[in-house]
Amino acid sequence: MEKAVIVGVFSMKDDFRLKEIEELARNSGYLIVNKVIQIRKTPHTSYLIGPGKLQELKDSLRKYGIKTVIFANELKPGQYFRLQRDLGLEVDILDRVLLILNVFDKRASTSEAKLQIELARLRYTLPWARELVRLKGFGSEKMGFGSLGGYPYKAYLSFARRRIKIIEEKLESMKKKQEKTVFQRKKINLPIVALAGYTQSGKTTLFNLLTKEGKVTGLGPFTTLETCARRVNAHGRSFIVVDSLGFIDEMPQLILDAFHATLVELRLADLIVLLIDASDAPSTIDRKLKGSLSIISEIGGDKPLIIAINKMDLIGDSRLENSVRLAKSLAPSCDLVPISAKKNVNVDFLLKKIVEKLSMQSS
Numbered sequence: 006m007e008k009a010v011i012v013g014v015f016s017m018k019d020d021f022r023l024k025e026i027e028e029l030a031r032n033s034g035y036l037i038v039n040k041v042i043q044i045r046k047t048p049h050t051s052y053l054i055g056p057g058k059l060q061e062l063k064d065s066l067r068k069y070g071i072k073t074v075i076f077a078n079e080l081k082p083g084q085y086f087r088l089q090r091d092l093g094l095e096v097d098i099l100d101r102v103l104l105i106l107n108v109f110d111k112r113a114s115t116s117e118a119k120l121q122i123e124l125a126r127l128r129y130t131l132p133w134a135r136e137l138v139r140l141k142g143f144g145s146e147k148m149g150f151g152s153l154g155g156y157p158y159k160a161y162l163s164f165a166r167r168r169i170k171i172i173e174e175k176l177e178s179m180k181k182k183q184e185k186t187v188f189q190r191k192k193i194n195l196p197i198v199a200l201a202g203y204t205q206s207g208k209t210t211l212f213n214l215l216t217k218e219g220k221v222t223g224l225g226p227f228t229t230l231e232t233c234a235r236r237v238n239a240h241g242r243s244f245i246v247v248d249s250l251g252f253i254d255e256m257p258q259l260i261l262d263a264f265h266a267t268l269v270e271l272r273l274a275d276l277i278v279l280l281i282d283a284s285d286a287p288s289t290i291d292r293k294l295k296g297s298l299s300i301i302s303e304i305g306g307d308k309p310l311i312i313a314i315n316k317m318d319l320i321g322d323s324r325l326e327n328s329v330r331l332a333k334s335l336a337p338s339c340d341l342v343p344i345s346a347k348k349n350v351n352v353d354f355l356l357k358k359i360v361e362k363l364s365m366q367s368s
Contacts, residue, residue, distance in 0.1 A: 013077035082136035202280035204251030
């Protein structure tokens with residue numbers, strides 16, 4: 006594994022955000038050997054981190070022989086330029102968005118997903134390259150940006166613009182084919198149930214259980230990038246179950262746009278089953294549930310919703326009751342069903358609730 010140092014700037018102590026970036030880094034193939042964390046009200050305009058922390062970062066790179074720096078924040082083009090200039094062109098700099106795209110890259114298994122990731126990376130790094138050219142007028146040094154390295158800065162700008170246009174045309178063609186698939190799915194007149202929730206909440210495990218599929222699980226964040234839909238027959242009713250992209254805190258708009266085709270399943274669904282990890286701390290459940298409801302409201306609109314409080318096998322009755330109580334306070338109009346998708350506990354009751362909701366809609 007390649008060694009890396011994590012850098013983060015937070016307005017207050019944020020263990021969850023730090024844990025999230027560490028997990029994303031590990032799943033992207035990095036070994037974290039040091040962390041440079043700064044608590045400050047506002048990020049430093051020029052470098053994100055202050056001068057003292059910048060020197061600490063430089064010392065860390067020398068001490069551990071590190072060539073990769075991972076920021077838990079999003080970098081502005083000017084910040085990236087100054088950091089690259091001061092740390093050296095041999096240092097690979099990733100921010101939160103690029104790290105997420107790296108994880109996506111490892112998970113992608115279809116040509117459409119790979120193109121979506123490449124397009125998102127190109128669109129995101131284009132302003133960085135433009136800033137490098139504008140501020141320094143570089144023309145010969147090579148650029149990084151992951152798999153797109155090896156281009157002189159000015160040549161990269163030209164390449165990126167051409168490549169973006171080509172990918173957009175390819176994805177538009179794929180989108181038309183997908184619309185036909187969705188139309189055919191609607192044509193068979195079966196209701197659609199979409200599984201939603203934060204990454205690693207157990208959506209794919211539940212999908213496998215409901216559909217008798219063998220989709221890979223346990224890979225870490227973003228196991229599901231491509232839409233996967235299967236027919237389910239339960240309690241005298243047939244419906245389509247769709248697995249969807251996992252949510253993360255403060256999901257970058259760039260990623261929402263790139264994977265619009267996957268997330269649009271929430272808008273097309275007749276019913277959404279939102280999974281919550283019952284083993285999370287109450288504060289984490291509170292934040293994730295609020296975040297999930299916000300994303301669903303933005304993408305899916307006013308859809309009927311069942312909240313499946315998953316992983317009940319990992320906690321005791323008292324913690325489960327607290328989780329149910331907390332979820333009920335945040336979503337009082339939703340049905341709540343504690344389950345364990347992994348152990349197949351109470352899943353049949355969830356199916357009954359799904360069928361009940363769908364029957365109410367069709368009556």
